[in-house]
Amino acid sequence: MHSQETHLTEIEIEDRLKQHGYRLTAPRSVIVEAVLRHNRPFTAEQLVAELGDGPDAIGRATVYRTLEVLASVDVLTRIVSPDGHPSYISGAPGHRHHLLCEECGTTVTFTACPMNDLIDTLATDTHFLIKDHTLEVFGICPSCQESRS
Ligand SMILES: [Zn+2]
Ligand SMILES: [Zn+2]
DSSP, X not given: OOEEOXXXXXXXXXXXXXXXXXXXXXXXXXXXXXXXXXXXXXXXXHHHHXXXXXXXXXXXXXXXXXXXXXXXXXXXXXXXXXXXXXXEEEOOSSSOEEEEETTTOOEEEEOOOOOHHHHHHHHHHHOOOOOOOOOXXXXXXXXXXXXXX
């Protein structure tokens, strides 16, 4: 199975931003650090709550805008978490999908895309020009299965 550890660093994200003409400004750097602290899906509002207090508080609009920038340079993926909330998960750039535990949020990223045959068939049958797709897989991780029994 081609699952992949995708531990990004702030340096890698900074490089990625630079390649796309963005600078890692001070507020963006604080947001990137907060993003990297999450190894499970998080919502924009969670980050707003984490960063919105204190003397160096970062405003909601900046958080939302920066998350969109990070998604646009492909180090953050928008997903729908098992409870139905729009969430984000960080990861190394490239085509990727996620397997999520619906009890604890543990996330496994996999890069082996199983959709190619289906997409070829769909394109042939419908004459759509297919541009992209999402696939999320939900389940119960081994440690949550254990604590259930
Ligand atoms: Zn779990
Ligand atoms: Zn895919």
